Amino acid sequence: MATAGDMTHTGSSTAIAGVKDFFNKNLVKILAFSLFLLLALFLLYPIVAVLLKSLKGPEGWTLKYYTVFFTKSYYFQSLYNTLILGLINTFICLVFGFCLAYMATRGPWWLRKPLKIVSLIPLVAPPYLFALSLIILFGRNGFCTKLFGMDWEIYGFDGVAISQCLAFIPLAFMMIENTLQSLNPNLEESAYDMGASEATIIRTITIPLLTPGLLKAALLIFVMTIAEFGNAAILGGRTPFLAPDTYTMITGESDFEMGSVLSVVLIAPCIIIFFIHNYLLEGKKFTTIGGKPVASEPRRITPAIMVPFTLVTLISCGAIALSFLVVLLASFVNILGVDNSLVLTNYFDFTTNYAIYNSIRVSFIAALIGAAIGVLLAYVIVRGNFFGRTFLEMVSLSGFALPGTVLGIGYLLAFSAPPLKLTGTLMILALNCVFRFIAVGVEAGISKLHQINIEIEEASADLGASFLTTFWRIVLPIMFPAFVAGFIYTFMTAIVSLSAVVFLVSPGFDLAAVKIFDAAVYGEIGIASAVTVKLVLIVMLCMATLHYITKKTQTGVAQKGVF
């Protein structure tokens, strides 16, 4: 804005100042626009590509592939199984996850730490680890099968459901625990004080207040369950599920049109649930007056709650721990069930080491980019004031609702031809992980930003700092924890996830998760187990390092004393 004083300047310098001014004023909008372009290119475009492919035959637009899908009972059966599996899994994971989270936040101290450790390990292991351990224990020549003379068929719906539950209970636990922790313990104590029994408190206070968190966990678990095809492919037997069917359709029959149809069908329930979830959450964001944070003290939990909850906790933690133990043991066994001598040969299969190295590279790069974009997105969503802000928020959070398989196929379709040819590169794998998991970083960022008063930024701006300086000096340090959260989540999920990258690996660039999957479907349990163990150890090492760095830097940030 040219004031009277500016008029004395020469025309050109006013113009430059004007441009500079324009940039300064619209920086947030420019940033938002560029971020939107990125999302459109790497998140929306691949999905649209899948949709288009499913609607386009050699002769032009057609619905014939959909007609095929809905008229052939074998596809329909697949869809039915998938949805039932999704619902059962979501329900069990939520119930178990809630019990675990309740015990971890309200239960006795001695239970809390072991609970956390046991339940967090699976987050760094590939979900189909549980399929391996089920085969080892309950396969037709499995350890328990032989020992107890059991006649239990694990190849089928039951086996898949159990392994999926074990794989996703920890995720449910983690999410519910988070919301439980942020729940003001005084609320439950108040109800307790007014005479409510434990069960009444859970029914009338805890669960109603947890609804947003529970819904979110339900959405995420449902989507992950129906998209995760490792367990279904290894243990499914003759029971068809959509995700492995899609995979076979693309990689086995190389029928991209039908594969796209299956993808669209897979994505449809996810999108529907995403919208239901958003709708239900409208006006359910409870705010309470914050007081001094009070740690939730262990309560004398009544036996009516204590016994079933402890039972659930012990069963799930026991099963998870046992699965790991079994896989660990299996990695040292020569030929499982045949020659049970202990050997190290499975570990000396060095072809897999390069794949692990690749996995770390991809996940690291993905995590770095993902966390950065996530933080920026969160910033423009919360602080920005521009047309389409809600839309931007919805798109960036929609990653929660996108099955990995679909995004894998989408990337394959979208980026295999020039000028956007990315297939065969490290970047396609990294970018895929970035945009699949971006929602977490964005969300962490948003909630962090909601905690800080805009006054701090305004104060900084008031002191004459430019937008960039404010952002760099004030906003970034505050959002660093969100960056770290996004980084850690993306890193962990990217390194073990299979469903999308399996479509994108190329010669000379294999990933550990894919290697394990191949070894497992190939029947080489020993190798699969050994790679899993190596991967888990390396991921845990990475996490520990990261944790250490965060802790160090965290104190640095805290010392800045923003608050």
Next chain:
Amino acid sequence: MEKAQKPVMLVLKDIHKFYGENEVLKGVSLEIPKGQLVTFVGPSGCGKTTLLRIVGGFTDATTGDIILDGRRVNDLPPNMRDTRICFQNYALFPHMTVSDNIAYGLKIAKWNKERIRTRVDELLKLVELSGFGDRMIDRLSGGQQQRVALARALAIEPKVLLLDEPLSNLDANLRLTMREEIRKLQERLQLTTVFVTHDQFEAMAISDRLVVLKNGLIEQVGTPIEIYDRPANEFVAGFVGYVNFLKAKVENVDREKRTARMSTEIVCSLEINMAQDVQTGEEVLLVVRPESVNLSISGNGCRPNCCKGVLKSYMYAGSIAKCTVEIGDKKMIIDQYNPREAERFHPGAEVDVEIPRNVHILKR
């Protein structure tokens, strides 16, 4: 002392509380008579909230007895105790309306609908929120939320009402109003109440008795007047208001007039009333409240107990002037209420400082 005659409602006997190795309560014993408002006050970390939570049943005492109305309640969980707590953050259920919040405990107690409605209306009227019953909690102001929390706690009249820093989330003006309202309500209902605060002025204004805590120990129990005028020790004296400590030595004692002459660190010797017995030669500490000192511009002639000093600063604020005076190398803070001739008080002026005879004496 007629209040102490009332029957005792709550007795705490030698309460100890450990968190691991850390002992946060180191043997607290206390009796609270029926109908009194007793305040736990002390700096943060003194154990006051822990003590309150122990009374409410949310935290277990490591050792010691909690006796409520003659019955040992150590092993009763909160939902079986006749105590009600209001948390600092009110802990109102955000997914319920005002009425539902208030009715929560009544529903648990299986009252019938009609009775619940009548009682809720009654309570809403009591806290002056009639007509607000259908509001959601987040549509209320802080003060209104505070009232709802009170109404909820009072729905079934408890034997003891526990208030955990109930006013700390309110702004200053509202805090004063709410403080009065709580006090009025408490007196009207003759409610035995334990009030926790870190704000000593609030504590003084609202309580029948104060319990001053520090590091898990009771420093003094007494009425506001006792605590302010006759603090048991330096900590209590300093905690309930600003104080100038004067080191003094008893020169001679006049048993008849019950006065003692003392030499002090501000050079001049003072004659002090003996509220308690002191011996000649004893070293003591005089508790001089800023507002008890008389300050005047040096004129001719000095009255008794008067020392000469130099005015270092003078902050005039209408009804009060805050002054710093240097006597020798001792700095004293003096509050002048209703200041007169303020123009004459300027830094550097020579002043007369008159220490009253009735200052409190602390043994050293």
Next chain:
Amino acid sequence: MKKMWLSVVVAVAFAAVVAGSALGEEINAYMGLSPENNKKVVDLVREKTGIQINQTFQSFGEIEAKVKSEAPNFNADMVTGCGSPLAFMAKKNGWTVPFVSAGWKGISDVYADPEGHWFNIANFSFVLVGNKDNLKKKGLKMPTSWKDLLDPKWKGDIVMPSPLSSGTANMMRFSFLALYGDTEGWKFLEALDKNIHHYTRSGNAPTDLVGRGEFTLGITSDENVKARIDKGYPLIWSIPKEGTGYDGTFAFILKGTKKLDTAKKVIFFLGSQEMSSLLSGIGYMTPRPAPNALYGKTTPKYIKIDLAKAAEDRPKNNDLWKSKFRTDFK
């Protein structure tokens, strides 16, 4: 604050280091033998020619899907192991770089396309495997005819790969159809289906599953049966009296490669006696005769097969297969 930026710098530096990679004469190839056999071939090629083949194990089906989806901008320079459907399709669609390699001189048309579009480095077949321990426990004998597999006593105790995902299984299917004729062939497959526990994703999986005693019988690729027996699996294998089918393992150069010379060098070497010896040693039938690990000096009895017709019929047969075997659930 300083510490925070320091950590970011460290992170970026680490990312830069890990992003950089290898050196030397390299070539990218799609290769679908099996993870361990891929490695053996890659090692031999590197040892003898100094060329590093970058590959990732993928099944024939996966490779086919990849090549199809990428055409005509391939991510790899060549294919060094795929099934016949892709080889014939590639030739038809002009995705190959035809050339006559001196290394393949004197090799029959079964193994090398006269026009130089494709080179078949190894023929593989399928065999019947049984678990010795399970057979003994149940007092059963290895079947001697494929028809014996239809006996209800094997119900739920046989595994074979799925032709939807496995090239080997596709070979099994077209072999049985060739053996019995289309109508009778499908009847045979339907009757067999009653006894099949499930269809595995990979063509080799039945070997391991039967080897570990999960199932008693398996119809499986012959490629690593020998290796599993050597490793100690209690396996017994046979070719029933009707014989077995076969398919090739095809190599060709993908159009558009920037490393044509390197690719040609690889093709040249794939036709060598050393390569044939290696693959024979694993159990493949190879372009140049060599002692075969599985079959010794005998040649197994083969069913007569028209590979071109088999490739053409595949989509139709897949549909038929799905509608027949994917609707009932056990």
